[in-house]
Amino acid sequence: MQDDGIPALRGWSEAELDAAFAAVAREVETSARALTSADEKEEFRLRWLGRKQGRLKAISDAWLKAAPAEAKKPLGQRFNTLKALIEARLEASSAATSMSVPDSETIDITLPGRRRRLGAEHPLIRTQHEIVRIFQRMGYSVGVGPEVETDYYNFESLNFPPGHPARDTQDTLVVAGQERKPLRERLLMRTHTSPVQIRTMEQQPPPVRIVIPGKVHRNDAADATHSPIFHQVEGLCVDVGITFADLKGTLDHAMKELFGSSVRTRFFPSFFPFTEPSADVQISCPFCGGAGCRKCKHSGWIELLGCGMVDPAVFGFVQQKQPGYDPQKISGFAFGMGVDRIAMMKYGIGEIGLLYSGDLRFLEQFA
Numbered sequence: 136m137q138d139d140g141i142p143a144l145r146g147w148s149e150a151e152l153d154a155a156f157a158a159v160a161r162e163v164e165t166s167a168r169a170l171t172s173a174d175e176k177e178e179f180r181l182r183w184l185g186r187k188q189g190r191l192k193a194i195s196d197a198w199l200k201a202a203p204a205e206a207k208k209p210l211g212q213r214f215n216t217l218k219a220l221i222e223a224r225l226e227a228s229s230a231a232t233s234m235s236v237p238d239s240e241t242i243d244i245t246l247p248g249r250r251r252r253l254g255a256e257h258p259l260i261r262t263q264h265e266i267v268r269i270f271q272r273m274g275y276s277v278g279v280g281p282e283v284e285t286d287y288y289n290f291e292s293l294n295f296p297p298g299h300p301a302r303d304t305q306d307t308l309v310v311a312g313q314e315r316k317p318l319r320e321r322l323l324m325r326t327h328t329s330p331v332q333i334r335t336m337e338q339q340p341p342p343v344r345i346v347i348p349g350k351v352h353r354n355d356a357a358d359a360t361h362s363p364i365f366h367q368v369e370g371l372c373v374d375v376g377i378t379f380a381d382l383k384g385t386l387d388h389a390m391k392e393l394f395g396s397s398v399r400t401r402f403f404p405s406f407f408p409f410t411e412p413s414a415d416v417q418i419s420c421p422f423c424g425g426a427g428c429r430k431c432k433h434s435g436w437i438e439l440l441g442c443g444m445v446d447p448a449v450f451g452f453v454q455q456k457q458p459g460y461d462p463q464k465i466s467g468f469a470f471g472m473g474v475d476r477i478a479m480m481k482y483g484i485g486e487i488g489l490l491y492s493g494d495l496r497f498l499e500q501f502a
């Protein structure tokens with residue numbers, strides 16, 4: 136008897152049939168015992184029971200065709216028994232299938248289930264949401280923009296002309312291989328969320344009141360308070376008759392919401408190319424109430440924001456697409472704050488790197 140051939144049948148007597156079927160049954164038993172994997176089991180099933188090329192089908196076709204009429208019934212009965220044997224061996228095989236649990240493993244239903252641990256909002260995102268919500272309550276909506284930005288939106292349209300020294304203060308990470316493009320089209324990692332001011336104004340005529348939360352990138356060496364990736368919330372308000380008093384009132388209110396109603400603000404002259412006049416904003420130290428402590432380096436004040444009145448030159452760039460931003464008719468203010476810094480203050484975090492470490496021991500404290 137050849138492996139793939141049809142076993143020979145000596146005659147049609149019951150004894151001869153029994154002998155022939157016993158030989159095939161032994162073949163089934165031997166290969167069933169050798170099954171070790173789900174793949175082998177499937178192969179066994181196909182080899183014996185396959186509808187077209189299965190061995191059982193081939194043997195029964197050959198034998199039944201040659202059989203005299205009176206032998207067909209005893210042959211048929213024996214084929215049924217043989218098929219049941221093959222199925223029983225398949226069923227009983229301990230080789231694991233992808234679906235079923237191995238026989239050796241029983242399930243103890245008295246054990247507690249595996250608990251999935253609940254996620255928690257990251258302290259940075261939580262702080263960002265908190266800031267955004269304060270402005271939403273004042274009627275601001277949320278704007279977003281790309282992190283990979285063009286030189287035009289990150290700098291030029293914000294009144295940083297090519298070669299202007301103010302560009303140097305931003306330690307820009309530029310995308311390599313852009314030299315063949317005109318400067319304004321070259322790509323970089325945005326160094327601030329301010330380009331979204333321009334993108335938003337290009338999309339809609341005044342009035343505008345938006346906050347822009349987002350990730351920014353600078354070529355800063357990492358230390359306890361610096362990270363090459365950090366987060367800002369930008370704000371922009373443009374309408375008829377917006378003044379510096381509106382800016383002061385808005386930021387003073389926002390800081391009281393964020394740090395408590397006893398917090399005071401003060402404004403110092405500063406410089407940003409896209410605002411004129413510009414200011415840095417300090418808040419009275421929320422830890423010592425202004426008396427002086429380690430957190431505020433004994434000054435009683437902490438610097439937290441940059442802001443100013445939108446420079447008419449910025450409206451000039453926007454007007455190329457939205458003529459409604461006529462600096463003779465409208466005015467506005469903008470501000471930007473660092474979310475990481477604020478989160479670190481609010482939660483007493485001493486190392487900015489912890490915010491980016493993904494360390495569960497740190498993150499679980501905010502659950």
Ligand code: PHE
Binds near residue numbers: 329370472
């Ligand atoms: N974009 C400025 C920075 O990143 C912050 C700022 C925003 C200042 C809006 C003024 C107005 O330094």
